[in-house]
Amino acid sequence: MLTICGTGLAGLRVAAELRERGYTGQIRAIDREGVPPYDRPPLTKELFGDYRRPLSAEGFGQLSKLVDEVIHGTVTKVSGTTAYVGDTAYESDTLVLALGADARQIIPGSLTIRTRADADRLRAITGSVTIVGGSWLGCELASSFRAAGHEVTIVEIADQILPVLGPAAKPIEQALLDLGVGITRTMPDQPGTIIEATGAIQNTLGLDLRTDLWGRTAIPNVYALGDCATLEPGPRWGHWNTALHQASRVAEAITTDPDTEPDPLLIDVFSTIAGKELILIGDTEGTPVTLPDGSRTLWIKDGVLVGGFTIDRPADGVAVRRNLGATLTNEEAIDSLPLKKILRSKR
Numbered sequence: 001m002l003t004i005c006g007t008g009l010a011g012l013r014v015a016a017e018l019r020e021r022g023y024t025g026q027i028r029a030i031d032r033e034g035v036p037p038y039d040r041p042p043l044t045k046e047l048f049g050d051y052r053r054p055l056s057a058e059g060f061g062q063l064s065k066l067v068d069e070v071i072h073g074t075v076t077k078v079s080g081t082t083a084y085v086g087d088t089a090y091e092s093d094t095l096v097l098a099l100g101a102d103a104r105q106i107i108p109g110s111l112t113i114r115t116r117a118d119a120d121r122l123r124a125i126t127g128s129v130t131i132v133g134g135s136w137l138g139c140e141l142a143s144s145f146r147a148a149g150h151e152v153t154i155v156e157i158a159d160q161i162l163p164v165l166g167p168a169a170k171p172i173e174q175a176l177l178d179l180g181v182g183i184t185r186t187m188p189d190q191p192g193t194i195i196e197a198t199g200a201i202q203n204t205l206g207l208d209l210r211t212d213l214w215g216r217t218a219i220p221n222v223y224a225l226g227d228c229a230t231l232e233p234g235p236r237w238g239h240w241n242t243a244l245h246q247a248s249r250v251a252e253a254i255t256t257d258p259d260t261e262p263d264p265l266l267i268d269v270f271s272t273i274a275g276k277e278l279i280l281i282g283d284t285e286g287t288p289v290t291l292p293d294g295s296r297t298l299w300i301k302d303g304v305l306v307g308g309f310t311i312d313r314p315a316d317g318v319a320v321r322r323n324l325g326a327t328l329t330n331e332e333a334i335d336s337l338p339l340k341k342i343l344r345s346k347r
């Protein structure tokens with residue numbers, strides 16, 4: 001018996017990837033939310049639209065068809081490969097922990113966003129909102145609320161929104177300001193409803209969920225992936241594509257027990273803010289080279305492309321993903337031609 005704890009993107013995809021590899025063993029899934037696995041990115045980006053999207057409708061697999069049994073309940077303890085839901089022990093040969101993370105809440109009484117039930121609560125807000133935290137989720141929520149006609153303020157203690165991007169975030173900040181979103185460093189006197197988007201806390205059940213690149217923890221036959229796991233080496237947990245890639249690797253590890261290490265995963269983030277499609281790939285270290293219109297920033301370290309951020313330039317996002325490690329000068333990077341063309345002309 002193989003037990004998967006947590007039925008979000010990571011848990012569902014491990015089940016699907018195992019079956020796609022011909023795994024015929026029994027699979028049990030433990031589901032805390034009581035609803036079929038659904039996608040989280042629409043909860044902020046499409047809060048007032050099509051936000052209730054099951055992952056099965058997007059071609060990621062139907063949990064009930066992939067596993068032999070779904071247990072509804074919260075895993076309270078794990079010991080070796082046994083998961084406990086209250087007093088009931090679920091023994092297994094292999095345990096997969098895909099418990100995700102829960103929203104951090106520092107401000108008493110604030111609302112947060114992590115689950116579909118959270119989104120239902122946010123949709124019921126009337127009047128102005130203050131969003132504490134100007135990172136990805138905070139900015140996505142700000143644009144959704146503003147587009148729905150709410151007065152919106154983002155409170156970000158750093159000196160800019162999306163601090164991870166440094167100056168590359170300027171056009172996004174401007175787009176939010178143009179929409180009428182207020183951005184401040186201090187709480188407004190009349191904040192309206194406070195929504196906190198200050199990050200998330202990994203659900204580890206007190207275990208050390210550091211894993212190798214195959215998702216193996218230090219506990220024999222226990223794997224961890226998605227937001228609950230800390231990949232060594234990175235990237236940091238918290239992004240959809242990372243969970244997706246990890247699922248494929250965990251399934252591969254369970255079915256083949258490989259003795260080689262795969263390549264490290266990349267930071268690979270997508271977002272939609274103020275109607276703009278954003279892609280961040282790789283590292284934001286080194287020298288940022290931003291096009292004059294702000295639509296592409298490439299980070300170059302020692303003459304090599306190490307990362308890129310694109311705004312409504314999806315083809316450039318793909319080109320960054322495929323060409324990390326390519327040699328590139330600052331002069332070449334400032335050329336507004338598609339990145340693919342710039343790199344091709346060097347060959």
Ligand SMILES: Cc1cc2nc3c(=O)[nH]c(=O)nc-3n(C[C@H](O)[C@H](O)[C@H](O)COP(=O)(O)OP(=O)(O)OC[C@H]3O[C@@H](n4cnc5c(N)ncnc54)[C@H](O)[C@@H]3O)c2cc1C
Pocket residue numbers: 005006007008009010011030031032033040041042043044073074075076098099100101113114115137203225226227228237238239240241243268269270271272
């Ligand atoms: C609102 C929102 C928007 C996002 N947008 C983007 C985006 O645009 N781009 C991007 O790259 N990433 C985005 N992310 C991050 C991305 O969705 C996550 O990285 C991804 O969902 C991780 O999948 P997961 O399966 O590890 O965790 P989750 O999807 O959180 O699933 C974990 C599941 O485990 C369950 N669980 C937790 N504890 C227990 C327990 N003790 N027992 C049983 N079950 C338990 C949870 O209820 C949940 O159903 C977003 C996240 C959120 C919350």
